[in-house]
Amino acid sequence: MNFSSRTDLTINSGLNDIFKTRDSETISFAGGLPDTDLFPRQELAEALQKVITSDNPQILQYAGKQFLPLREKLASKMQKEGLLTQPSEILLTQGAQQALSLIAQLLIDPGDGLIVEGPTYVGALAAFDAVEPSFYEIPVENDGINLTVLEHVLKHHEVKMIYTIPDFQNPTGTVMSVAKRKALVKLANRYDVMIVEDGAYRDLRYSGTQLPLIKQFDTQNRVIYVGSFSKILAPGIRLGWLVTNTKILSDLNALKNSCDIESSSLILQGVNQYLEDNDLNQHISEIHRVYRHKKEIMHQALINYMPDSVKFNNPEGGFFIWLQLPNEYDMNQFLNSYLLPKQNVTLVPSKNLFASKNILNQARLNFTGSTDQQINDGIKRLGAGLKDYLMKKTVSC
């Protein structure tokens, strides 16, 4: 019995590696985990209690359609950000991950061209792998995707979709400039390509000025925006959404039906009740305060403990700092031979974050899932491990 060809590609995506080491001894900068202390447990408990014991017995039934009140709230949220949209253009999904998976299923046949940033979100690569595209990888710069390389690829290859994370990119933490956002939409129009704008971290800006959505420059219904509650409420509710025109939405909803029929009414109505009874923006402000502080702790620790040859950035938001060793070094080798066995620290090496799997010297550091103490201790150990590794490696060359 042979399995389907799409299976070979997905199984080794590396998505699982991110969760692998989770014992109490290890300091993990690997996961994309929010701080559990920030989850509004009591408020969510009250909201769930309210809807499940309400007069509406349909709360645990098949809903048969997308839950309107939550779509209305999300449309209103997007409108406040400057996007002209309607509830009928919002699809609720099982986390942002399902949105990416459904979009890939809708747009991509095996072999179709799909452009991703290099590096990018490993879970997106896993979702896309399942539909067997031809990947084209465009380097990410400090102000977002490299437009020269992008246009070169669009000119010479048939491409159906561009996937980008313009705000506090996972994993690099970079933000795409307004000029590049506008230029990206123009290129998509010229070459008849769809854009998937992943805004999973967009609400998490700790300093600087928020930029408009790529979708705000969209005049031809080419941009599908994907949002997530995982980082601003909690991942355990598995709730995301996407914004697109009603035609594409209808197709995506039919695909969602075939994948899992619908999301849990209990969760959808519970979160809707939470949003009615609480101020989400105030909650997000509190998240900003905590994560801004954690990021500063990590950035200062990196300044204190990193060897001179190691580069890192200081992003204005999101979950991650990006680390770069000199070109000749291999972060996987360092992790498995030094950092994890000797220092008991983990991170995500760059290899699996590139569709091409050919960039080895970089790594993603998460600062939101650890305590201040863990961040400082972990970066100190990382620094000691790197000094050891870089020296030995130099000697052995």
Added chain:
Amino acid sequence: MNFSSRTDLTINSGLNDIFKTRDSETISFAGGLPDTDLFPRQELAEALQKVITSDNPQILQYAGKQFLPLREKLASKMQKEGLLTQPSEILLTQGAQQALSLIAQLLIDPGDGLIVEGPTYVGALAAFDAVEPSFYEIPVENDGINLTVLEHVLKHHEVKMIYTIPDFQNPTGTVMSVAKRKALVKLANRYDVMIVEDGAYRDLRYSGTQLPLIKQFDTQNRVIYVGSFSKILAPGIRLGWLVTNTKILSDLNALKNSCDIESSSLILQGVNQYLEDNDLNQHISEIHRVYRHKKEIMHQALINYMPDSVKFNNPEGGFFIWLQLPNEYDMNQFLNSYLLPKQNVTLVPSKNLFASKNILNQARLNFTGSTDQQINDGIKRLGAGLKDYLMKKTVSC
């Protein structure tokens, strides 16, 4: 911009039609809806409240792995039914629908042979359509799938997977005999085919003797069992499971990661807590009592009100009674021209329940989602409509 080829197939699956008419005037025998009065809302509310306000802050975090305590309970449940299995062989899914979708993604490449019963579960057809198989349809008889036709297909075509609902089949309500269960496994062994055994209605037997699972006769890890909480607890929690060996399970779990990362920890832990604090078997007994009664009401009403040329069965469990008009009639035409506009009653015509879409004279009637009064009134109106339709149709011929 062209969409992927798999999209064309899924969009018109008919899965949505089942939920279409849900106003208070219409009596619907169309949905596969449980009786909302049977949902243990208070008990589930207490269980959710307990886990979300517990000392464990991980309740709303990414879990990073399949939740063990619930897998243990499901392994124990399956063991009590006679299946030798372990928690490591249980995968928790987003309803049984996701299990079907993942299995199809794992096993089927476009054009691969896939055997389904005719008629079958419309949601399975939707899940399978998305991977573009070559469908082979085997007639369902009173004691399950027709083995002669099945073997003929297996002998002459390359087939990768057989999908069957042996217990209270959706939509016919039939049960596969023990002899056929054994023979099916032998055929699968001989022709190197996987079997997907959908047990969504298995726990809902109202009379007669429960039969062993097909998987109990499986000696070569060819049978993947799929279970669901939708019918024994509530659909709104979106919780199902599958049983297979650890190798296949690991691949299916990687695919689930790519589709939605994981299911909601809150739901998984809440249901686990419900199962610790309550007696599921006692709850199922109460469901039996109510549905046995509803089925008898519908069956008696059918006896009272159907014209002589209309056939129907009296299943020993499940959600559905199967209705057959003489061959020359078209149930879709009847529904749209008579039943819905004139009698304000709906059902599911057979056309979309066949992969071949070429059987028009039959229909599925659901008896669990309506009150006793609605069942009697609706069947009475159905009978009047049919008499009208059959007579006019005859006259015009």
